Amino acid sequence: MNETRYDWLSDRWVIFAPNRLLRPDNYREHKSYPIASDDSHDTNDQQCPFCPGSEDETPEAMLVLRTNPKTPWSVRVVPNKFPAIQRLSDPVPCRDGLNQVAASTAASTEDALFMRKQARGGHEVIIEAPTHVQSITQLPADHATLIFEAYQQRLLHWRSVHAMRYAVVFKNNGADAGASLVHSHSQLICTDFLPSDVLKTQRRSLEYLQSHGRCYLCDVLEKELQAAQRIVAQTESFVAFCPFASRLPYSVSILPKRHQAAFEECSPKELAEFTRLVQHTLKAIEIEHPWAAYNYVMQTAPLDAHNPAAFHWRLKILPRLIKVAGFEWSSDCYINTVLPEQAAEALGRHICCMPHNAKASLPQTHHA
Amino acid sequence: MNETRYDWLSDRWVIFAPNRLLRPDNYREHKSYPIASDDSHDTNDQQCPFCPGSEDETPEAMLVLRTNPKTPWSVRVVPNKFPAIQRLSDPVPCRDGLNQVAASTAASTEDALFMRKQARGGHEVIIEAPTHVQSITQLPADHATLIFEAYQQRLLHWRSVHAMRYAVVFKNNGADAGASLVHSHSQLICTDFLPSDVLKTQRRSLEYLQSHGRCYLCDVLEKELQAAQRIVAQTESFVAFCPFASRLPYSVSILPKRHQAAFEECSPKELAEFTRLVQHTLKAIEIEHPWAAYNYVMQTAPLDAHNPAAFHWRLKILPRLIKVAGFEWSSDCYINTVLPEQAAEALGRHICCMPHNAKASLPQTHHA
Numbered sequence: 116m117n118e119t120r121y122d123w124l125s126d127r128w129v130i131f132a133p134n135r136l137l138r139p140d141n142y143r144e145h146k147s148y149p150i151a152s153d154d155s156h157d158t159n160d161q162q163c164p165f166c167p168g169s170e171d172e173t174p175e176a177m178l179v180l181r182t183n184p185k186t187p188w189s190v191r192v193v194p195n196k197f198p199a200i201q202r203l204s205d206p207v208p209c210r211d212g213l214n215q216v217a218a219s220t221a222a223s224t225e226d227a228l229f230m231r232k233q234a235r236g237g238h239e240v241i242i243e244a245p246t247h248v249q250s251i252t253q254l255p256a257d258h259a260t261l262i263f264e265a266y267q268q269r270l271l272h273w274r275s276v277h278a279m280r281y282a283v284v285f286k287n288n289g290a291d292a293g294a295s296l297v298h299s300h301s302q303l304i305c306t307d308f309l310p311s312d313v314l315k316t317q318r319r320s321l322e323y324l325q326s327h328g329r330c331y332l333c334d335v336l337e338k339e340l341q342a343a344q345r346i347v348a349q350t351e352s353f354v355a356f357c358p359f360a361s362r363l364p365y366s367v368s369i370l371p372k373r374h375q376a377a378f379e380e381c382s383p384k385e386l387a388e389f390t391r392l393v394q395h396t397l398k399a400i401e402i403e404h405p406w407a408a409y410n411y412v413m414q415t416a417p418l419d420a421h422n423p424a425a426f427h428w429r430l431k432i433l434p435r436l437i438k439v440a441g442f443e444w445s446s447d448c449y450i451n452t453v454l455p456e457q458a459a460e461a462l463g464r465h466i467c468c469m470p471h472n473a474k475a476s477l478p479q480t481h482h483a
Numbered sequence: 484m485n486e487t488r489y490d491w492l493s494d495r496w497v498i499f500a501p502n503r504l505l506r507p508d509n510y511r512e513h514k515s516y517p518i519a520s521d522d523s524h525d526t527n528d529q530q531c532p533f534c535p536g537s538e539d540e541t542p543e544a545m546l547v548l549r550t551n552p553k554t555p556w557s558v559r560v561v562p563n564k565f566p567a568i569q570r571l572s573d574p575v576p577c578r579d580g581l582n583q584v585a586a587s588t589a590a591s592t593e594d595a596l597f598m599r600k601q602a603r604g605g606h607e608v609i610i611e612a613p614t615h616v617q618s619i620t621q622l623p624a625d626h627a628t629l630i631f632e633a634y635q636q637r638l639l640h641w642r643s644v645h646a647m648r649y650a651v652v653f654k655n656n657g658a659d660a661g662a663s664l665v666h667s668h669s670q671l672i673c674t675d676f677l678p679s680d681v682l683k684t685q686r687r688s689l690e691y692l693q694s695h696g697r698c699y700l701c702d703v704l705e706k707e708l709q710a711a712q713r714i715v716a717q718t719e720s721f722v723a724f725c726p727f728a729s730r731l732p733y734s735v736s737i738l739p740k741r742h743q744a745a746f747e748e749c750s751p752k753e754l755a756e757f758t759r760l761v762q763h764t765l766k767a768i769e770i771e772h773p774w775a776a777y778n779y780v781m782q783t784a785p786l787d788a789h790n791p792a793a794f795h796w797r798l799k800i801l802p803r804l805i806k807v808a809g810f811e812w813s814s815d816c817y818i819n820t821v822l823p824e825q826a827a828e829a830l831g832r833h834i835c836c837m838p839h840n841a842k843a844s845l846p847q848t849h850h851a
Binding site (some may be wrong): 120121122125126136228229285292293302304316319323332411438439446448452 | 494
């Protein structure tokens with residue numbers, strides 16, 4: 116049974132999920148697993164639980180999307196077999212409720228020092244293709260768009276579930292980014308509590324809105340587009356840039372130019388445009404750092420009551436080129452070895468030179 | 484020139500140090516570098532800048548300690564050749580002052596969105612032995628004690644330097660923990676700003692003291708010793724335990740049983756006792772997970788004005804057995820696969836069975 120515990124001094128919830136030790140791990144024997152070349156995605160891996168023919172090795176799919184009606188599936192969403200978070204349908208022996216409630220009603224000092232609860236929600240796997248690809252850059256654009264459509268549909272589902280407070284879609288690509296399986300996939304975790312760091316960011320967004328009358332990220336974006344020092348690429352509606360104070364080298368954020376609180380609000384046309392920019396950006400990272408592991412996280416508007424004017428959704432891409440070391444663990448202050456200006460220039464170069472007439476299709480790509 | 488930038492939304496300072504890309508890296512070619520056996524520390528590595536004969540490859544030592552007067556050096560502290568933080572003696576073109584000041588006096592919206600400063604302080608390397616050992620568990624107890632004495636002396640130095648606000652000693656051991664050199668060493672970073680996470684923890688410690696009339700960690704320790712579920716080992720004055728809500732599997736905190744704000748206050752007798760417990764605990768981790776990388780961080784009382792009754796120093800040992808993945812990057816909420824109770828039992832077993840009459844010398848080791 117999973118359990119969530121609170122570190123009062125650091126103001127952090129930690130999820131304990133011993134069941135996750137049981138999951139298979141492609142990387143355990145091969146420490147680095149190079150990204151396959153573009154033509155390797157025809158071969159399926161018989162041992163891979165995500166390849167066609169192994170559908171019964173995962174729990175039953177809750178969503179299947181197809182690029183054409185004759186395909187059994189193109190994108191499959193299944194419950195995670197080794198969930199980090201207790202399923203809503205599981206019996207829960209005791210529950211203190213939401214974190215704020217638990218914190219304020221703790222009966223004794225001991226309860227306050229050792230606060231724990233049975234957090235609940237969902238943990239899903241988005242299997243991104245039937246072919247054994249390792250990166251969504253190996254997929255055709257219409258297929259890749261379906262993956263983001265699956266994110267939208269599942270986020271919309273969790274938005275409708277009572278008492279859910281936080282939902283995030285993320286990708287771990289490569290062993291150094293925490294992946295255990297090579298076959299391209301992403302995950303969704305939904306929780307009935309709000310991680311403290313997420314709460315803090317929400318409060319600050321709201322604070323900025325109240326003091327400036329505008330969304331913080333709208334203001335940042337305006338200045339970034341003016342300065343044109345950290346822009347990687349842009350389309351009509353979206354921009355990819357290396358944030359001014361990124362914690363990790365070559366981090367890229369992709370966000371809509373006009374204010375939009377939730378990723379689920381994207382129209383099909385916008386989704387296709389966004390997907391194209393994501394694929395181009397990831398490809399640029401893969402060219403610049405051929406075997407780099409990376410994470411990406413889709414940060415959409417909070418699930419519970421919020422002010423949509425304060426939140427601006429974004430996809431954060433986080434290449435894992437350097438290790439988090441002791442100084443970072445002691446202080447949460449990061450040492451980054453690459454200036455975002457240099458990262459943006461390096462990545463942008465690969466996008467300008469890409470096939471598919473990138474410069475035309477991503478028309479306003481420019482650098483200082 | 485290094486630069487420190489502020490991510491306003493996340494309330495995090497990030498240090499940019501492109502110079503650190505130039506440092507040598509023993510691990511670049513050998514991805515895993517196994518911990519040497521106990522008898523291998525006689526061999527020096529001619530290419531290692533920390534071995535005897537290569538003293539001129541590092542800047543001049545600011546502290547040398549010796550286990551006996553005939554030895555040229557046993558522990559050497561030198562300025563980091565590739566500092567993360569600008570040296571105090573370096574010229575600083577512009578400086579906005581401390582973070583809080585900069586935040587409140589930003590002249591325009593743009594300044595507030597893109598706040599940067601030239602942070603200053605120190606970055607030192609503590610070379611822990613002339614022999615090419617990879618772990619302080621390979622050193623005799625009296626030699627290992629000298630390492631912690633060097634920490635004390637350097638921390639005391641930085642405590643006396645005007646305008647310094649944060650100082651931490653940490654160790655990166657193994658490539659996965661961010662080490663670039665194999666030869667056993669640790670580092671000290673001192674900054675003229677307070678990382679936000681450190682500030683938050685300090686505020687919470689003070690809040691607990693004000694509401695409960697006691698130090699938070701004194702209270703935790705009392706309950707931990709009563710429950711005896713997460714104790715790894717203890718001596719007369721110190722206890723090693725796996726914290727209730729650890730972010731990483733097999734994390735251990737070692738702290739004094741009686742309230743003590745600063746590590747530098749430890750007497751020589753206490754220091755020897757503490758060192759013995761650290762060596763035993765690290766050895767237990769090395770036995771349980773033979774090639775595990777780890778960090779440790781020495782968290783001592785803040786450098787600037789504070790209430791010593793609120794702060795309790797501790798050494799946090801953080802084995803790096805799992806990777807930080809997308810969910811953690813999105814939320815700062817960690818998924819830990821090993822319960823601290825199980826970790827403590829596993830590690831404690833190795834300490835009970837160790838040579839040197841461990842059970843007698845660490846007399847009160849017990850488990851539930």
